[in-house]
Amino acid sequence: MLKRKFIILVVVCLFLVVSSITYAESTEKSGEITIWSWDPNFNIPIMQEAAERYAKDNPKVTFEITELAKADVEQKLHINLASGVTAGLPDIVLIEDYNAQKYLQSYPGAFADLTDKIKFSDFANYKVGLMTLDGKVYGVPFDSGVSGLFYRTDYLEKAGYKSEDLNNITWDKFIEIGKKVKEKTGKAMIGFGLDDGGLMRIMMQSAGKWYFDDKGNVNLSNNDALKEAFKTYKAIVDSGIIKKTSGWSEWVAAFNNGDTASVVTGVWIIGSVKADKASSGKWKVATTPRLNIAGAVNASNLGGSSWYVLENSKNRDLAIDFLNQIYAGDIDFYQKILMDRGAVGTYLPAQSGAAYSKEDEFFSGQKVYTDFSGWIKAIPTINYGIYTYEADAAIFTVMPDVYSGKISIEDALEKAEEQLKDQINR
Amino acid sequence: MTEKGISRSFIKPRDKYGWLFISLALILLGVLLFYPIVYSLYLSTMSSKGIVQKFVGFGNYVKLFQDSMFILALKNTLTFFLIQVPIMLFLALILATILNDKTIKYRGLFRTAFFLPAVTSLIAYTILFKMMFSLDGFINGVLLNVHIINSPIPWLLDPFWAKVTLIIGLTWRWTGYNMIFYLSALQNIPEEIYEAAKIDGANKVKQFFYITIPLLKPLILFTAIMSTIGTLQLFDEPMNLSQGGVTSATIGPGNSLLTLSVYVYNLCFKYMPNFGYAATVSYAIVLIVALLSIIQFKLMGDKK
Numbered sequence: 001m002l003k004r005k006f007i008i009l010v011v012v013c014l015f016l017v018v019s020s021i022t023y024a025e026s027t028e029k030s031g032e033i034t035i036w037s038w039d040p041n042f043n044i045p046i047m048q049e050a051a052e053r054y055a056k057d058n059p060k061v062t063f064e065i066t067e068l069a070k071a072d073v074e075q076k077l078h079i080n081l082a083s084g085v086t087a088g089l090p091d092i093v094l095i096e097d098y099n100a101q102k103y104l105q106s107y108p109g110a111f112a113d114l115t116d117k118i119k120f121s122d123f124a125n126y127k128v129g130l131m132t133l134d135g136k137v138y139g140v141p142f143d144s145g146v147s148g149l150f151y152r153t154d155y156l157e158k159a160g161y162k163s164e165d166l167n168n169i170t171w172d173k174f175i176e177i178g179k180k181v182k183e184k185t186g187k188a189m190i191g192f193g194l195d196d197g198g199l200m201r202i203m204m205q206s207a208g209k210w211y212f213d214d215k216g217n218v219n220l221s222n223n224d225a226l227k228e229a230f231k232t233y234k235a236i237v238d239s240g241i242i243k244k245t246s247g248w249s250e251w252v253a254a255f256n257n258g259d260t261a262s263v264v265t266g267v268w269i270i271g272s273v274k275a276d277k278a279s280s281g282k283w284k285v286a287t288t289p290r291l292n293i294a295g296a297v298n299a300s301n302l303g304g305s306s307w308y309v310l311e312n313s314k315n316r317d318l319a320i321d322f323l324n325q326i327y328a329g330d331i332d333f334y335q336k337i338l339m340d341r342g343a344v345g346t347y348l349p350a351q352s353g354a355a356y357s358k359e360d361e362f363f364s365g366q367k368v369y370t371d372f373s374g375w376i377k378a379i380p381t382i383n384y385g386i387y388t389y390e391a392d393a394a395i396f397t398v399m400p401d402v403y404s405g406k407i408s409i410e411d412a413l414e415k416a417e418e419q420l421k422d423q424i425n426r
Numbered sequence: 427m428t429e430k431g432i433s434r435s436f437i438k439p440r441d442k443y444g445w446l447f448i449s450l451a452l453i454l455l456g457v458l459l460f461y462p463i464v465y466s467l468y469l470s471t472m473s474s475k476g477i478v479q480k481f482v483g484f485g486n487y488v489k490l491f492q493d494s495m496f497i498l499a500l501k502n503t504l505t506f507f508l509i510q511v512p513i514m515l516f517l518a519l520i521l522a523t524i525l526n527d528k529t530i531k532y533r534g535l536f537r538t539a540f541f542l543p544a545v546t547s548l549i550a551y552t553i554l555f556k557m558m559f560s561l562d563g564f565i566n567g568v569l570l571n572v573h574i575i576n577s578p579i580p581w582l583l584d585p586f587w588a589k590v591t592l593i594i595g596l597t598w599r600w601t602g603y604n605m606i607f608y609l610s611a612l613q614n615i616p617e618e619i620y621e622a623a624k625i626d627g628a629n630k631v632k633q634f635f636y637i638t639i640p641l642l643k644p645l646i647l648f649t650a651i652m653s654t655i656g657t658l659q660l661f662d663e664p665m666n667l668s669q670g671g672v673t674s675a676t677i678g679p680g681n682s683l684l685t686l687s688v689y690v691y692n693l694c695f696k697y698m699p700n701f702g703y704a705a706t707v708s709y710a711i712v713l714i715v716a717l718l719s720i721i722q723f724k725l726m727g728d729k730k
Contacts, residue, residue, distance in 0.1 A: 389696050
């Protein structure tokens with residue numbers, strides 16, 4: 001009796017094993033890929049587009065794209081990774097480039113090594129660099145934050161400047177132009193928040209520098225680029241060419257309402273610039289101003305993010321295959337997201353596509369995306385390190401005293417460096 | 427049967443059932459409250475980069491005194507505590523006294539109006555304040571129009587004014603809440619005391635200082651301690667007043683709104699995640715709250 005039961009059991013087991021093997025061989029890829037991301041106007045619809053394209057070829061693959069606020073994605077990721085419970089984690093997650101090394105170094109083994117899975121030579125250099133740790137590459141590069149100087153041609157013409165006058169300029173020249181604009185039109189040249197580190201980052205990266213040196217040591221007080229950036233910040237404020245804003249919406253409103261003549265920021269702002277339809281045809285884009293020091297170039301970057309696959313996720317290999325097929329292979333996909341969302345990818349083969357060379361009515365017929373993809377190649381590669389946000393906080397804590405002239409730039413940098421070292425030496 | 431006999435035969439099984447009934451609550455308390463408290467104490471002896479941890483013993487506590495960012499957060503928090511709490515409690519007392527006066531018309535309406543801010547969402551009101559206090563916002567518009575000021579006040583752009591804005595916001599949100607406590611206590615003060623005082627020639631101001639305040643002392647102590655805890659844990663308001671920007675680097679201009687709780691959040695989620703050090707700062711908050719509460723008890727409590 002017992003023997004017969006045993007034989008039946010063995011037969012059943014064998015049957016199951018054999019059938020599962022043949023099953024796996026005979027069917028196409030299937031499973032559900034879960035994704036965490038932020039921004040319902042940018043990353044989410046772009047991911048949905050990518051998912052649709054993949055699902056067309058692989059109908060058995062479904063997607064669950066969860067939309068969260070950026071801070072919430074980061075918070076959830078930290079909590080789940082720190083607790084060691086992988087059940088709550090998605091297959092793919094979006095991580096901001098400035099934070100990439102922080103996650104990679106804080107949670108070793110948490111992200112899938114993609115070095116041999118993706119052809120990284122097809123992507124912009126600086127982008128691959130920031131997701132590399134110990135010679136291994138952990139992400140799939142996504143959008144670029146290549147920066148540019150967006151400006152109102154009507155205001156600048158009134159002040160007596162033509163397009164050529166704005167390309168390849170220094171920040172000193174920018175301030176000089178700004179004063180003229182203020183004088184002739186009464187408009188501010190630029191708007192930003194006094195505690196906003198965005199421009200500081202653009203300035204520094206244009207000079208190939210960061211808050212840290214290549215080895216990750218704090219580099220504030222002897223950092224020429226940073227010193228020059230401080231001077232420029234103060235000069236912009238002192239010269240009165242700035243409209244001071246607080247927070248994102250005021251900042252966007254400043255250029256949408258025509259209160260400022262220019263915006264210097266990442267290419268991802270295009271959608272917001274274009275939101276003001278009345279000013280169509282009055283905008284153009286020039287190269288990013290550079291710092292007045294040796295080695296600085298007229299190209300930089302602000303922001304941008306990339307996709308990462310969780311090592312212990314349920315459908316890891318499927319997720320990698322998906323990213324590889326769409327984000328590292330579908331040129332048509334990149335044309336579509338560029339046209340629909342103004343998303344400039346860092347996948348180089350896509351940049352010879354039709355959408356990239358289109359003339360844009362809004363920007364007075366300028367081929368803006370051809371220009372931006374040219375500038376991408378000139379962005380200096382730097383190591384953002386793992387303490388960018390700490391450094392930002394240290395610097396902008398002393399900044400009010402610099403604006404008011406209470407302390408010199410040298411003393412401020414000294415103070416910030418001391419504070420930053422205190423904070424990260426633990 | 428003696429009384430002792432009764433208790434022996436009855437209380438024992440009752441004890442058993444008692445323990446049984448509260449066991450669920452006790453287990454939940456243990457798992458969700460006591461365990462985290464003990465675990466975070468253990469955590470505060472670690473220094474971590476995400477899951478890469480190392481034991482540092484009291485190192486984190488020593489570091490607190492060298493960390494200028496922590497000291498700045500502590501300074502800011504204490505500033506809010508020392509300025510905002512007294513203003514708010516005093517205002518609440520005055521409002522409660524006025525609204526307790528039976529001769530005032532539409533008392534219910536005024537009471538509701540003053541209490542209403544306390545039911546609004548912290549985030550909603552902070553965002554509203556941020557809009558109203560922007561450089562070309564409503565407040566500056568009004569002040570400019572009635573010629574109180576000549577140039578707009580940089581409410582959220584200057585370290586000093588940012589603090590002022592936060593204090594105004596906090597006072598608006600919480601005064602009515604404290605007022606309700608005082609109002610309920612005032613109704614327990616017998617009318618005769620005031621009548622007697624009146625006959626003795628004490629005016630309203632004297633009545634307020636010599637009758638109302640001394641009789642409300644226990645409640646003032648209670649609200650003071652509650653407000654102390656609330657201020658020390660201040661989080662939503664500074665976070666939302668400062669959030670935004672392309673990459674807003676600090677909490678308010680020059681980190682002027684950085685509070686201890688926001689610092690704990692930053693240590694976990696914005697900066698390199700150091701849960702160990704964050705736990706240390708949390709313990710520092712607990713210690714400070716305890717210390718301030720003891721001082722308040724000593725200052726205001728009855729000397730029995």
